[in-house]
Amino acid sequence: xxxxxxxxxxxxxxxxxxxxxxxxxxxxxxxxxxxxxxxxxxxxxxxxxxxxxxxxxxxxxxxxxxxxxxxxxxxxxxxxxxxxxxxxxxxxxxxxxxxxxxxxxxxxxxxxxxxxxxxxxxxxxxxxxxxxxxxxxxxxxxxxxxxxxxxxxxxxxxxxxxxxxxxxxxxxxxxxxxxxxxxxxxxxxxxxxxxxxxxxxxxxxxxxxxxxxxxxxxxxxxxxxxxxxxxxxxxxxxxxxxxxxxxxxxxxxxxxxxxxxxxxxxxxxxxxxxxxxxxxxxxxxxxxxxxxxxxxxxxxxxxxxxxxxxxxxxxxxxxxxxxxxxxxxxxxxxxxxxxxxxxxxxxxxxxxxxxxxxxxxxxxxxxxxxxxxxxxxxxxxxxxxxxxxxxxxxxxxxxxxxxxxxxxxxxxxxx
Amino acid sequence: xxxxxxxxxxxxxxxxxxxxxxxxxxxxxxxxxxxxxxxxxxxxxxxxxxxxxxxxxxxxxxxxxxxxxxxxxxxxxxxxxxxxxxxxxxxxxxxxxxxxxxxxxxxxxxxxxxxxxxxxxxxxxxxxxxxxxxxxxxxxxxxxxxxxxxxxxxxxxxxxxxxxxxxxxxxxxxxxxxxxxxxxxxxxxxxxxxxxxxxxxxxxxxxxxxxxxxxxxxxxxxxxxxxxxxx
Numbered sequence: 295x296x297x298x299x300x301x302x303x304x305x306x307x308x309x310x311x312x313x314x315x316x317x318x319x320x321x322x323x324x325x326x327x328x329x330x331x332x333x334x335x336x337x338x339x340x341x342x343x344x345x346x347x348x349x350x351x352x353x354x355x356x357x358x359x360x361x362x363x364x365x366x367x368x369x370x371x372x373x374x375x376x377x378x379x380x381x382x383x384x385x386x387x388x389x390x391x392x393x394x395x396x397x398x399x400x401x402x403x404x405x406x407x408x409x410x411x412x413x414x415x416x417x418x419x420x421x422x423x424x425x426x427x428x429x430x431x432x433x434x435x436x437x438x439x440x441x442x443x444x445x446x447x448x449x450x451x452x453x454x455x456x457x458x459x460x461x462x463x464x465x466x467x468x469x470x471x472x473x474x475x476x477x478x479x480x481x482x483x484x485x486x487x488x489x490x491x492x493x494x495x496x497x498x499x500x501x502x503x504x505x506x507x508x509x510x511x512x513x514x515x516x517x518x519x520x521x522x523x524x525x526x527x528x529x530x531x532x533x534x535x536x537x538x539x540x541x542x543x544x545x546x547x548x549x550x551x552x553x554x555x556x557x558x559x560x561x562x563x564x565x566x567x568x569x570x571x572x573x574x575x576x577x578x579x580x581x582x583x584x585x586x587x588x589x590x591x592x593x594x595x596x597x598x599x600x601x602x603x604x605x606x607x608x609x610x611x612x613x614x615x616x617x618x619x620x621x622x623x624x625x626x627x628x629x630x631x632x633x634x635x636x637x638x639x640x641x642x643x644x645x646x647x648x649x650x651x652x653x654x655x656x657x658x659x660x661x662x663x664x665x666x667x668x669x670x671x672x673x674x675x676x677x678x679x680x681x682x683x684x685x686x687x688x689x690x691x692x693x694x695x696x697x698x699x700x701x702x703x704x705x706x707x708x709x
Numbered sequence: 710x711x712x713x714x715x716x717x718x719x720x721x722x723x724x725x726x727x728x729x730x731x732x733x734x735x736x737x738x739x740x741x742x743x744x745x746x747x748x749x750x751x752x753x754x755x756x757x758x759x760x761x762x763x764x765x766x767x768x769x770x771x772x773x774x775x776x777x778x779x780x781x782x783x784x785x786x787x788x789x790x791x792x793x794x795x796x797x798x799x800x801x802x803x804x805x806x807x808x809x810x811x812x813x814x815x816x817x818x819x820x821x822x823x824x825x826x827x828x829x830x831x832x833x834x835x836x837x838x839x840x841x842x843x844x845x846x847x848x849x850x851x852x853x854x855x856x857x858x859x860x861x862x863x864x865x866x867x868x869x870x871x872x873x874x875x876x877x878x879x880x881x882x883x884x885x886x887x888x889x890x891x892x893x894x895x896x897x898x899x900x901x902x903x904x905x906x907x908x909x910x911x912x913x914x915x916x917x918x919x920x921x922x923x924x925x926x927x928x929x930x931x932x933x934x935x936x937x938x939x940x
């Protein structure tokens with residue numbers, strides 16, 4: 295039993311380390327590409343394609359106005375930019391907020407009964423006549439130059455979708471500071487995955503598609519509350535190119551408290567696992583390139599290894615506590631600390647602590663590259679410490695809950 | 710198109726990191742076992758020295774036997790071997806070899822102790838303890854705590870612990886001499902065999918040698934307190 299535990303632990307560590315090394319090699323390979331990309335994005339845009347941005351809203355009265363104003367503030371020709379706001383049967387003041395924009399020439403407002411985000415997106419897609427169509431969640435804001443940092447990627451006729459770099463709006467709580475680092479890491483990882491054609495999610499905050507994608511592949515699907523993963527996997531399955539623009543900055547509101555974060559992440563993991571199962575033929579299939587052969591299997595295995603390592607750590611800790619309790623019950627507590635002496639012999643010097651140290655060093659290298667890519671310079675904020683310390687404990691919770699929901703066929707709700 | 714070279718490079722770097730970690734861990738593990746071997750050598754030398762001294766007793770008296778007559782390191786040696794046995798990263802063959810040496814050293818120390826008590830008329834203060842690592846033995850675990858606590862309480866008490874199922878001829882001989890049944894844990898105190906779990910209090914009450922040690926410890930404590938008061 296102990297041997298099996300050790301082998302699984304070694305395998306998990308090997309995969310984590312392999313992924314980190316793979317990312318760093320990719321970074322070394324694409325450094326020049328990043329410089330060229332920055333040059334390309336700083337050039338004047340010759341032709342502005344028409345763009346429709348869909349804003350699906352369900353009970354978003356507090357953030358919606360800012361979201362729409364940020365879209366209206368985009369540095370993009372007004373005659374080429376349309377905003378389609380869809381109220382998905384909100385029960386709060388969302389409609390009232392939308393009413394303020396009803397006469398705006400760039401904005402169309404649609405209302406419908408509540409049916410879920412994908413239905414709101416599909417309703418708007420029916421109305422969209424533009425070259426490009428995108429989505430912006432109603433809790434997110436775009437940088438004024440975000441669209442200009444995305445559109446040039448469509449000069450490559452094979453590019454079918456462009457995702458943006460999502461950052462956290464003004465973190466205030468410890469959890470939000472931790473999420474800020476997490477999102478910065480995602481900016482780095484997505485940019486690396488973009489270079490190898492392995493993006494498997496087109497996030498709600500400002501992913502832009504060629505409208506033909508939906509004409510050819512159909513509209514959004516429920517996707518187990520993860521329509522953004524489903525459409526990306528569908529595109530990958532049909533070998534549609536998805537790239538990332540790390541300079542197109544979008545700011546999103548992140549959960550301030552654990553309860554909301556937990557629900558959000560259970561939904562993310564739940565939808566990823568279900569969609570991964572639906573698209574299982576892509577796994578280990580060379581036909582789908584890096585996304586099939588490596589990235590999807592790693593993403594999937596990381597969820598299960600997190601759960602396994604956590605359960606095994608809990609099991610070992612409980613055994614030690616029981617052992618200490620048995621000792622206490624047998625001979626009582628030894629108050630005689632004078633007999634305590636330091637002996638290096640009793641330090642764990644198996645390969646595991648050294649491998650963990652290696653993994654932590656690589657993680658911090660990735661942190662610094664990610665922070666540099668997101669913020670322009672390496673500056674370690676408190677989130678760098680909050681993120682690993684908190685996430686070690688909370689990631690297993692939502693991973694286990696998502697797996698539990700799948701096994702016991704429990705519905706995972708949006709909120 | 711998949712670039713296999715990148716996978717090979719990433720795999721090679723990861724494998725090198727893994728190999729380095731395993732190599733470093735093995736080196737440290739070897740160093741630790743080397744330390745255990747050094748202690749065993751020291752204990753063997755202590756025993757040889759004591760045996761020589763004992764042989765000379767014919768010409769001298771029991772009064773010449775100092776407090777360092779018997780090796781003090783057997784206890785810590787046992788603890789280290791138990792720890793190494795439960796950890797990964799140690800060579801199991803090396804550990805088996807060191808355990809074998811340890812059990813033999815214990816038996817030699819026990820024989821010396823026995824001869825000393827007979828020759829000099831000292832009341833025996835040693836316990837032969839048999840445990841099992843083959844099957845799950847909760848009582849063995851608890852008994853181990855009790856004996857460790859007793860040894861900490863009475864530094865003069867010598868506990869010789871033996872893995873009942875470990876294949877060493879001398880252990881088998883001890884088992885047959887004292888007719889120890891595989892009903893573990895088992896202890897031999899003054900030729901009397903005790904089976905099963907016994908608490909510290911039980912042993913202190915029922916075993917005369919321990920009562921004597923307890924009395925000696927109380928006297929020592931009392932004299933230390935009175936000396937402290939006088940100072």
